[in-house]
Amino acid sequence: MTESVLAYMQSLGQAARDASRVVAQASTAQKNAALLAAAKALDAARAELTEANQKDLDNGRANGLEAALLDRLALTPARIDGMIEGLRQVAGLPDPVGTIRDMTYRPSGLQIGRMRVPLGVVGIIYESRPNVTIDAASLCLKSGNATILRGGSEAIHSNRAIAACIQRGLAEAGLPAAAVQVVETTDRAAVGALISMPEFVDVIVPRGGKGLIERISREARVPVIKHLDGICHVYVSAHADLAMAQEIAFNAKCYRYGICGAMETLLVDQAIAAEFLPAMAARFAEQGVELRGCVQTQALISCLAASEEDWSTEYLAPVLSIKVVADLPAAVTHINHYGSHHTDAIVTENLSQSRQFMAEVDSSSVMVNAPTCFADGFEYGLGAEIGISTDKIHARGPVGLEGLTSEKYVVIGSGQTRG
């Protein structure tokens, strides 16, 4: 790593650490004022934003960026509206900081409870979508954290223009500029530095492709809240309402192919497979979804053969693997083995089955009679999400404001001593 990049990142880190002490103590009103002022600044800066984004788009085209990435990079008027609306929504969310719960008297006479507090400094590493700059900055600010944002180099002009609007918001509310910092260099060594400064950064949230996230998890010297992949299942049990099961499975796959909560494997109980699969397959075929089935599935419907690899593949595309399973325990075993511990669902009318599935499936979200595509911070009432965690410690599932905080113990006495 070049020394100048390291020194630069350390200066950002030190400034963030200092700013985090101020933001952690900022009042709810002050944080909301900054968010609303940033929303106004974005609205007033539409021309600048579009111009900056055009530079990124031009560079992207010149560098042969593929169409899907160019699409993600584009700051359309609707996306600017979305960022403004997002800021207003985060301003409207309840402030978790300072909440005290379970304040109880202990036999010693001490009163002990837990107070929700910011994590400190959050580093966000993301790829081409510039709107992540606003999502991440607003959630971190509202939860009392300072942020260092490292977006993709292909979005650097857009991110700078967005950051300028956030800076106007912070200044108007009297909050330090270093509460939200965008890494200005596109040198890749900056990422290596950001994930190796536990003295300045408390947690890293990477957002992007699996390769990026795996690399960061492997190399980070700071805790990482991460989302690797979403290999989500729907299991249609022997006790399912089959009409409901068809709606759920169809929605789970086809609501949007590209989201992490999309179903990738449909598990069908052998007791109802012959009755259920033909109509289900016809519906998917009509929608243009390619089906890959196990041997039993192939005996019931016309489809390609699924390979062993299919059971652990996140297609994010109109492709679905289908497996006939013996019973609920077999479904659970398959899910816990091949899945990614993201979101998995059962369709059943049987209470014992629903309880067993909820208890035994080891995923961040476990659903009964609902499609996996509902796995989302807005749908869960978090207001917004900074990502969906497939980790086991700290935060699992959609991570909103609460996931960006922790709890400390508060202890109040009147001179008790331990003896």
Add this chain to the structure above:
Amino acid sequence: MTESVLAYMQSLGQAARDASRVVAQASTAQKNAALLAAAKALDAARAELTEANQKDLDNGRANGLEAALLDRLALTPARIDGMIEGLRQVAGLPDPVGTIRDMTYRPSGLQIGRMRVPLGVVGIIYESRPNVTIDAASLCLKSGNATILRGGSEAIHSNRAIAACIQRGLAEAGLPAAAVQVVETTDRAAVGALISMPEFVDVIVPRGGKGLIERISREARVPVIKHLDGICHVYVSAHADLAMAQEIAFNAKCYRYGICGAMETLLVDQAIAAEFLPAMAARFAEQGVELRGCVQTQALISCLAASEEDWSTEYLAPVLSIKVVADLPAAVTHINHYGSHHTDAIVTENLSQSRQFMAEVDSSSVMVNAPTCFADGFEYGLGAEIGISTDKIHARGPVGLEGLTSEKYVVIGSGQTRG
């Protein structure tokens, strides 16, 4: 790393992963039965335990182990009593697994809540105290986790004898033997393997000296719940009841010098320093506590000069550094800069001061009018603790059963689809 050690650790890991699925689903009654049966087995095996421990003590003496370590290593009858009592207490604690909170209806009609679930496989790495084997195994089992225990090589015979009793308890309750495994090799490469198997181990809890914990944190490829050091402060404010302050400061330092919650630095407000310090110093002197003061302190009492290094030293000994500070903000700044984010206290009768101190001090426990030595799982009502975390994510402060669990989302619908 030798291949055979790696293969051995992977076999432990795979067995733990398999057992974790069983333990996670075990009923509260079954887990309690195992704990109580293990307590009985310990009681029945006193002779075996003492004999095994004697081997470790003999080897320790032959290898020139220092007296303090030999003392920690000794399994006295009172310590065996303590282990038995500990098992019974953990059996008596409420089972956190499966608890569902905040089950609410969303506008979509879905009912969404959070269910507490085990982390999976917990790896514990500790040094000479064999009783940690029981503490760790019992807390992990009650919280539905499988455990891999790697104790100090100097305690290997004691740990094996204790593990045999746990095995009897597991067998009696019909739980898999691999729910609690003790690493049988004393090869140091076993630690390296244990902290590098994210596929088999979900979290590592190291217990021991700062050197061990720093090395593990640096090298682990698995999340670590850790406690580095306890540089704890008591700040006597300008609004303190000085008689209470003296009791609190004395207790915080002298309850036990060697615990992480012991006060290492006393901060005294300049407004009351001249009134407070002479009597306080006399009391510490009488107790044999060596005092090291800042320049202002030295002007008021007879003591050694504190060096810059003193402010960040965890003495764990009858030594105390004392600093006169200008006001509450100066005290907070000192604590957040030099402290270890463990436990810090203010003595004050002023409500605003207490609120400001609680909000601004960035430590896992923040206390008002209570001595820092109360930082302890039993005192906090957790029943027992596996350690005190000075981390910011997941668990802060004393870590009990809840800290060994996480929460997943449970979502119940009746066929809703997202559109």
